[in-house]
Amino acid sequence: MSGKWADRTRRDELPDDWYTVIRPYVLHRDEHRCRWREGRIVCGHYANQVDHIVPGNDHRYENLQALCAHHHAVKSSREGNAARWRETVRRPPERHPDRAGVAAVSALVAQTAVGLYGAQSGVAAFHDTVPVEDIASPDGIDAPIVPLARGLSDDLERFLRDPQRGSRRVAKEMLRPVQQIRNGQFAGAAVMGRANQVAGALFQDVPSDHGHFTVPYLAHVLRGLRTEVPSYVRDVLEGRTPPARVTGRLGGIVVIADADAPSIALRESWPDGVPQGPLPPYPEGNVPGTPGKAA
Structure with a gap:
């Protein structure tokens, strides 16, 4: 390893009383409970690490919080990736x-x-x-x-x-x-x-x-890969409007027949138009077209 980080670690940037005064105080203040927050939910699991809320060398108590090992790693990873993003210009892939x-x-x-x-x-x-x-x-x-x-x-x-x-x-x-x-x-x-x-x-x-x-x-x-065609896709193939739990979530379904599969007639998605409004939860969690799923 070479450069300015060769003989330097994060520990070198911490105050001399970090481990003897500051870190123990923050853990005691936060009752060894992780302060990681997702929306309104606070982790609350056992915490044995102290994190800088705003990254850098502001070691004041109001900028410090107790975190569990998992969420400290998550936060550090996000901050590191964000820093790399700011310092470099990502070129888009060479695509038409x-x-x-x-x-x-x-x-x-x-x-x-x-x-x-x-x-x-x-x-x-x-x-x-x-x-x-x-x-x-x-x-x-x-x-x-x-x-x-x-x-x-x-x-x-x-x-x-x-x-x-x-x-x-x-x-x-x-x-x-x-x-x-x-x-x-x-x-x-x-x-x-x-x-x-x-x-x-x-x-x-x-x-x-x-x-x-x-x-x-x-x-x-x-989980989007199924052992058989879902019932709501069969509805589309056979000309029926899928249930409201599907039409209320998706603007439409595209069905592509595999070249090796038997020939089937394709019909347009529900004829009543594109549904409007928020997307309700889908109980089965297997709606094709949802990002991350494959129909």
Whole structure:
């Protein structure tokens, strides 16, 4: 290692009484409870670390808070990524505008961009979108995906390693930028547990590793792959209007027949027009078209 950081650590920037006075005082003041806040919810778990609320060298008590190890790592990671974003200019991928204009992005990618880049989140998320043409084209490159999570089932390993087509290819390409983000996070925190099974999902044995995401990312993206066509998609194919729980959430459904599948007649989505209003919660959590899902 070379440069100004070769013989310098964060500890060198702390006051001499950090470990003897300041840190113990803050932990005692906050009752060893994590002060991390998401909306109105405070973590409250056991805290043994002290964080600077505003990054830098302001060591006044009002700029310090107790955090648990997990949320301290999350905050530090976000601050580091945000600093790198400010110091560098990210060039957009070399894509033809017509291809990038019709693209898809996982909700997890967008969520990460909002947390890291704030007002620049739209630009950051755009860099990780997947052109629909790249997914649909049989000539597109389908490179293997190597996740940090260990203990994958044989069928999931083959899915990530081997070229895919159809809905499997869609799911794999939606997963790719999510996995790239995860690969840049703390590898030692990869979880070996298993995610909750989703009825009808193609992959039932999926690691629960979530990194800094809010949900297990593999299960979140791959649960859109189904063992059979969902009932609301059959409604579209057979000319019926899907239930209100679907029409109230989505503007429409695009059904693409696999080249290897039997020929089917495609009809337009619900004829009553595009639904308006907020998106209600979807109980089954398997609506195709939701960012991060593959129909």
